[in-house]
Amino acid sequence: MIRLVKRPQPSQAWSYGAPVLAVAATIFFGGLLFAALGKNPIDAILTIFWEPIFGEFSFFYRPQLLIKGAPLVLIAIGLSLGFKAGIWNIGAEGQYIIGALAGAGVALALYPLESVLIFPAMILAGALGGWAWAMIPAVLKTKFGTNEILVSLMLVYVAEHILASMALGAMKNPEGFGFPGSRNLQQYASAHNADIIENSGMHWGVVFALIAVIFAYVLLSRHRLGFAIRVTGEAPRAAAFSGVNPKGLILFCLGTSGALAGLAGLFEVAGPAGQVTIDFNVGYGFTAIIVAFLGRLNPIGILFAGALMALTYIGGDIAQSNLGLPAAAIQVFQGMLLFFLLAIDLFTNYRLQIGAGETA
Amino acid sequence: MNFTKLLATAAVALGLAGAAVAQDKTKVGFVYVGPVGDGGWTFEHNEGRLAVEEHFGDAVETVFVENVAEGPDSERVMTQMALEGADLIFTTSFGYMDPTINVAKKFPNVKFEHATGYKRADNVSTYSARFYEGRAVQGHIAGKMTKTNTVGYIGSFPIPEVIRGINSAYLHAKKVNPDVEFKIIWVYTWFDPAKEADAAKALIDQGADVVLQHTDSTAPQAAAQEAGDVMTFGQASDMAEYGPFPRVSSIIDNWAPYYIARTQAVIDGSWSSVDTWDGIPTGMVEIGEITDAVPADIKAEALAMVEAMRTGAYHPFTGPIKKQDGSDWLADGETADDGTLAGMNFYVEGITGDIPQ
Numbered sequence: 001m002i003r004l005v006k007r008p009q010p011s012q013a014w015s016y017g018a019p020v021l022a023v024a025a026t027i028f029f030g031g032l033l034f035a036a037l038g039k040n041p042i043d044a045i046l047t048i049f050w051e052p053i054f055g056e057f058s059f060f061y062r063p064q065l066l067i068k069g070a071p072l073v074l075i076a077i078g079l080s081l082g083f084k085a086g087i088w089n090i091g092a093e094g095q096y097i098i099g100a101l102a103g104a105g106v107a108l109a110l111y112p113l114e115s116v117l118i119f120p121a122m123i124l125a126g127a128l129g130g131w132a133w134a135m136i137p138a139v140l141k142t143k144f145g146t147n148e149i150l151v152s153l154m155l156v157y158v159a160e161h162i163l164a165s166m167a168l169g170a171m172k173n174p175e176g177f178g179f180p181g182s183r184n185l186q187q188y189a190s191a192h193n194a195d196i197i198e199n200s201g202m203h204w205g206v207v208f209a210l211i212a213v214i215f216a217y218v219l220l221s222r223h224r225l226g227f228a229i230r231v232t233g234e235a236p237r238a239a240a241f242s243g244v245n246p247k248g249l250i251l252f253c254l255g256t257s258g259a260l261a262g263l264a265g266l267f268e269v270a271g272p273a274g275q276v277t278i279d280f281n282v283g284y285g286f287t288a289i290i291v292a293f294l295g296r297l298n299p300i301g302i303l304f305a306g307a308l309m310a311l312t313y314i315g316g317d318i319a320q321s322n323l324g325l326p327a328a329a330i331q332v333f334q335g336m337l338l339f340f341l342l343a344i345d346l347f348t349n350y351r352l353q354i355g356a357g358e359t360a
Numbered sequence: 361m362n363f364t365k366l367l368a369t370a371a372v373a374l375g376l377a378g379a380a381v382a383q384d385k386t387k388v389g390f391v392y393v394g395p396v397g398d399g400g401w402t403f404e405h406n407e408g409r410l411a412v413e414e415h416f417g418d419a420v421e422t423v424f425v426e427n428v429a430e431g432p433d434s435e436r437v438m439t440q441m442a443l444e445g446a447d448l449i450f451t452t453s454f455g456y457m458d459p460t461i462n463v464a465k466k467f468p469n470v471k472f473e474h475a476t477g478y479k480r481a482d483n484v485s486t487y488s489a490r491f492y493e494g495r496a497v498q499g500h501i502a503g504k505m506t507k508t509n510t511v512g513y514i515g516s517f518p519i520p521e522v523i524r525g526i527n528s529a530y531l532h533a534k535k536v537n538p539d540v541e542f543k544i545i546w547v548y549t550w551f552d553p554a555k556e557a558d559a560a561k562a563l564i565d566q567g568a569d570v571v572l573q574h575t576d577s578t579a580p581q582a583a584a585q586e587a588g589d590v591m592t593f594g595q596a597s598d599m600a601e602y603g604p605f606p607r608v609s610s611i612i613d614n615w616a617p618y619y620i621a622r623t624q625a626v627i628d629g630s631w632s633s634v635d636t637w638d639g640i641p642t643g644m645v646e647i648g649e650i651t652d653a654v655p656a657d658i659k660a661e662a663l664a665m666v667e668a669m670r671t672g673a674y675h676p677f678t679g680p681i682k683k684q685d686g687s688d689w690l691a692d693g694e695t696a697d698d699g700t701l702a703g704m705n706f707y708v709e710g711i712t713g714d715i716p717q
Binding site: 057060061064067068160161164165168169170177178179180181184186268272273274275277278279280282313314317318320321322324326327328 | 389395396423424425426427428429430431432433435436437439440441443444454455458462478517518519520548702703704705716717
């Protein structure tokens with residue numbers, strides 16, 4: 001008989017091995033799914049994973065990986081700090097929206113003034129916007145003990161309505177014939193988050209994502225605050241004894257993740273998206289939760305996880321167009337990734353015991 | 361090497377590699393905002409794609425990507441199709457407008473067709489359908505049939521196309537039933553069965569016994585069916601599976617003739633950038649079968665209206681019509697011009713509530 005036995009110590013090997021195994025299992029079972037749909041599984045898997053990086057048109061897809069991956073990494077880094085400490089910001093999508101609105105608002109208010117100071121001001125506004133939106137659940141939690149999961153999630157829907165209102169009202173392009181949507185910031189030089197090197201995909205959001213990875217790494221491994229985050233998550237009582245201020249930690253973690261999500265929104269609206277539109281948000285704030293866990297809440301891990309998620313999106317779209325795979329199959333494929341990760345993760349804390357001789 | 365050069369090189373390489381196989385095969389791409397199984401908007405565009413495949417057989421290859429978010433994702437998908445050798449790309453949602461223009465600039469030899477937008481270029485056409493003609497028919501039937509004098513309307517986004525539909529339906533309901541009232545709920549989505557069902561239920565709770573929808577799923581039909589005595593109309597697609605009641609008729613977008621004609625134009629080399637806005641006369645808008653749940657005399661009136669629009673004898677926006685604020689819009693006998701209709705951002709007199717800002 002087979003039983004699960006709790007390990008005395010979480011297994012390091014399983015902890016690092018789980019994402020790799022999860023990817024392998026996803027490829028295997030995803031392949032079966034594609035085969036069941038009548039497609040060549042090898043072709044499908046190669047299209048998703050190989051084509052964007054090494055295929056004929058990789059010169060176009062590689063920059064796209066940066067564009068798709070940067071907001072995921074930026075948001076996930078922020079979320080991981082809180083998640084490590086047991087502070088659950090589920091509302092990054094809302095903070096992403098508010099950051100974008102705050103940043104775009106600065107640009108649209110100053111249009112058509114040209115100045116080198118506009119873009120930095122937008123970055124500041126974007127970070128502040130996201131930070132302020134995250135402060136709502138943070139302050140409510142510290143003052144009244146509300147549940148930050150619910151409050152932050154509900155605020156996503158509030159943010160979506162503010163977004164719709166802005167796209168239809170205050171930020172609507174006055175030259176847009178009554179159609180919703182703001183001016184296109186790509187056509188406003190001072191506000192455009194353009195590629196730093198043309199067509200490289202390397203816009204300021206990518207740079208900030210990389211900086212965030214480095215900062216988070218140093219913070220967690222070298223800084224006292226990083227220690228406080230880790231110890232609070234792993235042993236809350238020990239944290240209390242070691243003088244960690246739990247309220248301060250909540251404000252810091254939610255605030256930082258909000259600010260990073262806001263930055264991601266700002267870089268998106270000023271660059272790849274260009275416009276404040278009703279459907280501006282496409283779920284980065286939620287996908288980043290998957291990225292954070294897929295990356296083991298580790299900054300370097302998150303970098304790879306973000307790249308991997310971006311790859312499945314881009315490769316998935318190629319597979320749809322070239323192989324006729326339905327979008328739903330791609331979504332199932334992405335879902336498998338998290339599913340297998342969580343399943344295999346079990347073995348970090350438990351091990352299988354075979355033939356123990358006891359009856360259950 | 362800069363991007364344009366790279367693209368050119370890639371195109372040449374493609375041309376050489378694919379010369380033997382793909383030289384006379386025209387490749388047509390479709391970018392969809394929803395899933396092809398939505399039963400509404402995207403479903404009908406996909407029907408159009410299938411009609412292209414059937415019409416041209418081996419001469420044409422089509423590809424599509426569904427569920428493409430408006431914004432950078434759509435730009436990537438369009439670029440991907442152009443790189444893979446598409447000659448003509450249909451982008452079938454309003455939000456694809458700026459992305460279509462961006463990608464079209466990079467691929468001057470690829471033709472683009474953007475649905476429901478207003479930005480054109482040498483290689484970008486726009487096309488849309490005069491759905492408001494169908495709304496007039498729905499308004500007429502709704503006004504005649506409602507017993508509670510309350511008509512519910514599920515709006516997607518408060519953009520001119522949707523506001524035009526509301527105005528057209530209201531004017532024609534009011535004409536046959538002065539006591540009729542419209543209740544409008546905005547759901548801010550084109551396709552979200554859960555939200556659409558909630559909106560339908562809320563409208564029914566408020567006394568609506570006719571529910572019109574400008575969203576793409578069949579969820580409102582199901583909600584009406586559950587309520588039992590509530591009438592609906594199919595939107596974008598026939599939704600005949602909900603007939604003969606609650607669904608009593610429908611507006612069908614028939615894109616097939618247009619898609620075939622434009623593909624033919626690319627094959628012939630006669631394609632040029634145009635702005636197409638067709639309705640009942642050309643068959644781009646069709647009225648789905650009016651079921652027997654509608655009394656014969658009302659059905660006859662509705663069909664007469666369809667015929668009058670088909671011949672051009674009747675325009676749904678014919679004065680006298682005032683705006684909601686009481687100011688004059690159209691004088692007696694005057695018909696609305698396309699410019700005003702295209703950018704319509706006001707309700708007509710009698711509709712209560714404000715357009716969300």
